[in-house]
Amino acid sequence: MTIIEDFLIRRDKGFYCAYGDFYIDPLYPVEHAVVSHAHADHASPGHRNIYCTQPTADIMQLRYSKQPIQSFNIIGFDQYFEINGVGIYFFPAGHILGSAQILMVFKGVRYLYTGDYKLQEDPTCEAIVFKEADVLITETTFANPDIIHPDPVSEILKLAVPHNILLGCYSLGKAQRLTAMLNEHCPEKEILVHHSIMPIHRIYDRYIDFPLRYELYNRKSMKEAGQNKIYMVPPLTFFSYRRAKNVLKAFASGWERLQAQNDISLYLSDHVDWKDILYFIEQVKPKAIWTVHGDGRTLHQHYHGDIEIRDIDSQTISPGFC
Incomplete structure (x- = not known):
């Protein structure tokens, strides 16, 4: 051969x-x-x-x-x-x-x-x-x-803080993995997903053997009382919301450059x-x-x-x- x-x-x-x-x-x-x-x-x-x-x-x-x-x-x-x-x-x-x-x-x-x-x-x-x-x-x-990915559970637990969070991530794969991890390790968090992410979550729902818990984002929900909400958005939306107030900002990625200027570093790579x-x-x-x-x-x-x-x-x- x-x-x-x-x-x-x-x-x-x-x-x-x-x-x-x-x-x-x-x-x-x-x-x-x-x-x-x-x-x-x-x-x-x-x-x-x-x-x-x-x-x-x-x-x-x-x-x-x-x-x-x-x-x-x-x-x-x-x-x-x-x-x-x-x-x-x-x-x-x-x-x-x-x-x-x-x-x-x-x-x-x-x-x-x-x-x-x-x-x-x-x-x-x-x-x-x-x-x-x-x-x-x-x-x-x-x-x-020099690049060793940290333990993903330790990373996701960084989001278990008493604040609303604007969470940037890729719409396919990363968003669904994050939702599952947050459901398991931060069950008190309410997951609100961007409208572009929702259809992909629906496809995942047809294949995985456990239910993902999430809702479609709306402006009113983020303004309601409480500090347990995570608004999951794609990259373009995340970067356009750089000046958003009353939320902590995090972006899930293995790239160090994407952690700059965020309130929480979240090294989670696929x-x-x-x-x-x-x-x-x-x-x-x-x-x-x-x-x-x-x-x-x-x-x-x-x-x-x-x-x-x-x-x-x-x-x-x-x-x-x-």
Whole structure:
């Protein structure tokens, strides 16, 4: 078995597999799009054929209403399918609901594209599954020994204060995880969600096996007596409310720069940190590592001389949904 060095390459439209003539997470319309998850930097509209999990399709249909329903090919986890002779499986990535690692098998070699992934516990999405592969194609958003994500429960308990809170977060994945964690660890808090977050919560309600407790935000509710409300808003709304009074401000992210000028720091990421990446590599046991989505130079240095490693994404990608 020989690893094909150009099995997956970076093109303007996304990551391209010429041997199966398909793209993974393309940003522009293509014939065959294999989509790891529904975040907008991985899932875009306009493709003729989309291969993804059912939750990913549901969220894409919500966000891209003009995408024809018949273009979606729904693939279950651990279900085999082929595109032009390349065998493919989806396995849970633990990032958000429906997120998938993509295992491609060609001429006896197993190429595992992680997509975005996390190892931390999250009851609102499928737990990550470890699969061995010859080539690991891993994201490197936080591939830095100086970045170690704190305990998520300790972070969420920072919000257990007698104040109303304006909580910024990404609408998909992070908002639902926060709601579940607040329901469990800060049950006295009343969760009010922005109107753009509500439809995604409703999709999650159909899949997770426990009820999320939340209500749609309205101006009157935030003005009522009491100091137990958390208003959950997307980034643009959060930053437009910088001068809001009588609330504490927090933004849930693994990025330090997004904690600046907030009243409460809230380091909660849906990506792997340095220790998690190393542990994941131990489980996958790859002969080669290809890095994408971020800065993989430190990872390259760490495995230099031990595992063949290279960058197939020379451009540094914007932070995305962290």
